[in-house]
């Protein structure tokens with residue numbers, strides 16, 4: 001059986017454009033249109049990440065360039081639909097050979113301290129914002145900083161604005177205090193678009209059991225990341241499924257999805273690109289995951305979340 005797939009994080013747009021590759025097809029990137037169609041990926045979050053060292057406003061202008069590229073892809077192909085509203089979401093889910101793209105921004109450094117930019121990006125179809133990359137910005141503190149100040153006052157405005165605009169708050173890369181500050185304020189589910197379990201593999205970018213519980217309580221989702229450094233010593237599917245097991249055990253079966261991090265890192269070897277995602281099914285079956293549960297992980301949990309945001 002070929003499951004539909006929703007994946008909440010990849011860095012393919014910047015990798016493809018920076019290397020002058022074709023989005024339609026190429027044999028270098030983990031993700032391109034041909035591979036997405038082949039794998040039955042129905043919705044792919046495309047993260048726009050701009051190098052943290054590029055100052056504002058250049059980083060913002062650069063982000064616009066990649067967003068414009070995504071719209072060019074859509075214009076040139078009947079197989080691509082950027083999901084801007086519920087009708088797009090339904091269209092994508094009900095039509096074979098159509099891949100939906102959700103535009104996300106990775107790192108609020110590109111907005112500096114301008115709430116108007118968030119509102120404009122939302123009008124441009126940006127649906128999700130990862131509050132920080134690894135370091136601090138004017139919204140919040142990232143996970144690799146030594147001093148953890150959490151959300152700034154401006155960051156608190158950002159959370160309220162995102163809630164009002166129905167934008168998805170993404171806490172991957174956030175520091176602990178940022179994470180808990182967001183929990184205090186948000187009125188909507190949050191996601192950790194590409195993170196794993198800190199219990200299975202201790203790493204600053206992975207989530208503690210307590211964090212997993214909180215995300216689950218809010219009806220949010222953790223997107224399973226395939227980066228070998230986050231997965232752990234054995235860089236295999238077995239270890240990856242250990243993370244899934246732990247997250248299901250702690251947060252329940254509704255809070256797990258995929259957040260591959262394709263084209264942004266060295267993924268575990270068996271998952272050579274998005275056409276290999278089916279390999280995870282065998283290991284899930286071996287551990288007595290039934291069809292319903294596998295479907296939830298592959299796409300239904302995310303579809304359920306998205307139906308609340310569109």
Ligand SMILES: [Zn+2]
Nearest residue numbers: 106173194264
């Ligand atoms: Zn990332």
